Amino acid sequence: MQDDRTILKAVEVTKDFPIEGGILPVLKGVNLDVHKGEILAIAGKSGVGKSTLLHILGMLDVPSSGSVVYDGSDLAKLSTAGRAEVRSRHFGFIFQFYHLLPEFNAIENVLMPAMIGTGMLKWFAVRGAMRKRARMLLEKAGLGERLRHRPSQLSGGERQRVAIARALMNEPKILFCDEPTGNLDSKTSAEIVEMIWGLNRESGLTTIIVTHDESIAKKATRTARMVDGKMVQQSSG
């Protein structure tokens, strides 16, 4: 079933983790379609394998079997360097614990994906433009005054906004969010959620969001529910 709207697709994805005295099957054959321009929520109990699935979809990890198809091509066939290339040019990530680089300030963190994605020589040519874009993204996130702050000098909500700005730096096609509000109070959560939904409204950014929070899941275009390593239900809005 190849759907026009499908941008990313998981086919019979399994994932086993080696543990002491055997293996632990976490994903047991997951099928999932992600449509262009939608916000797809992935819900499920803790420990069911949501993060594992997100990492596999985002090519931070490889499935034990099954395949992930992005834009019509099977990602399992790519080399590690090729997968890094896809992450760099097409994917953006936001995590529960922000995961900013502690030694770098806000604007440097936002610039990092651009630096990684640009060759050394070319970097000196595009640096000015990139700095401008990073500053614009941070200003849009309401952090115009915090450009030179280190992560340790920022609040949780501010850190997450820096992380969102960073995820948008290379103009990704898909935004992967792993419980982006899991560590924030309800007011800050609401702001972050509003930011993510705003992006989707403005530019139609395809977003996959793993969440515990039913109210967030309800706002999504569709919600996929996981039980015992399988998708049990994909419901709209």
Add this chain to the structure above:
Amino acid sequence: MYRFAIALRYLRSRKITYLSVIGVAVGVAALIIVMAVMEGFEEDFKDRIRGMLSDVVVRYRGEKSFEEVEKSILSVEHVTAAAPRLRGMALVMGPGGRGAVEIVGIDVSKEVRVSKLAEYIINSRVTGMAKDLAQAIEALEMHFSFRTAELARLGLLPGKAGERLKPLHESLREVKSRLSKEGSPDLIGGQIRDAEQCFKTWLGDTSSAIAAPDARSALSGLEEGMETFFRARRAEFEETRRRAEADLARFESGGGFDSPFNEPLEGRELVMGEELLPHLRVARGDRVRLYTAGSKGLSSVEDEEDLAKSEFTVAGTFRSRMYKSDSKIVFMPIRTAQILQAKEGMISEIGVKVDDQRNAEAVKRAIKEVLPGADAQTWAEKRRSLIAAINLEKGFLSAVLFMIIVVAAFNMLGTFVMMVTEKTRDLGILKSLGGSTAGIASIFFLCGVFVATAGSAIGAAAGLLFVDNINEIEGAVHSLTGITPFPRDVYYLDSIPTIVNPADVFWIVFPTVAVSVLLGSVFPAIKAAMLGTEHALRYE
């Protein structure tokens, strides 16, 4: 690009990496300093060996006469002079002792052009003067002591004479010890000035401490005596210097000596290593007896006439700074040596001077060609085992010192392995931002490159700076602790010799960077590449 930025940021934010940099720097500096000093000593040592030998030594056993042989040697390109020598053994007897010596029959006017004999004779004279000067200063000091004691006894000087004299003795000790070291004309001139200053300062201090007019006049008497003394020393020094310079000039134009014993090595005169003088208890101008296996002297000691014939005048001494030569070698005219050993018309070798050291090897080969049956050796070949020993020592020492760098590399290894573990999550983040495994791993490789190059650069700069100021540093250590790191009289040297060889610096820095990068950062980079980072992103 991001790798450089991250590597630099990681290093800068960790003080412990400075330790690694210092470790590498210390190793590089130590190697550079030790190599420069060893090279300096080696060069000086080779110079001493060569000075007694000449650049190339030819042995010839054939039909041709010396004149013919000399002519063919001089016809070789790059050869500037040649001098015949006849070597033999002899027993020398003086009033105070006897000793086995090597007698070397030479043609002085030729010998001074192939070896450094002329310079060595002058060195000996100047050093002799330095020793005389030290003794004379001691005598003057004694005179001062007696007069001071007298004044104190008469109650004209307050305090104890011993206390009062202490500063004088102390300031002079330094001057005297410097005079007992290697003598050069400039050094002696300076020491005369310094010694005079010591006396003057002391006189000034003492006269301002006393009021009695009697004592004052006694002191001014002392001062006059002192001034006369130093005037005479200075004149003597100028005379010696003038004569030394005249001698050198004359040697260069092929002439003889202008010593109290004009034209030495005429007939029964000889020049001996200066260490032989105290051993035989003789001085220049004294007579010694010489016995050789071939001379009649040995067979008929009873014969008064023969005994007289075996007597030689010590016309001069030389100082080559090689103890073995200075205590074992006696030069005499080659004619005399031939008669003494019943080797009429024979020579044992020909010393050859080459225009440039680097041509010695070529000259050696050319001589073998023009003189079939001749055996030619460069000075270095003649002293092969000594030079090999020096090289072995150098190699061994650099290997030991290189261990400092190996240790520094292990220090780097520890630091970076810790850093990889500590930064696992950062590595996961970088992957999520599009970094490839290889790219992320190379961050740690770059860390190693930075530490190694920074350490090498700092170490090289520090080492070169140290070498440049090594004598000042030695002086500072001496004046702070009283230890003499470099006893000049032991080494026969005025200052620590150093040679910085750019190739050496390269061969220190390049392996240092290579080894510390390979040892210190390749493994952490591999570890970073193998690390599973997926897990690190799930938790805080």
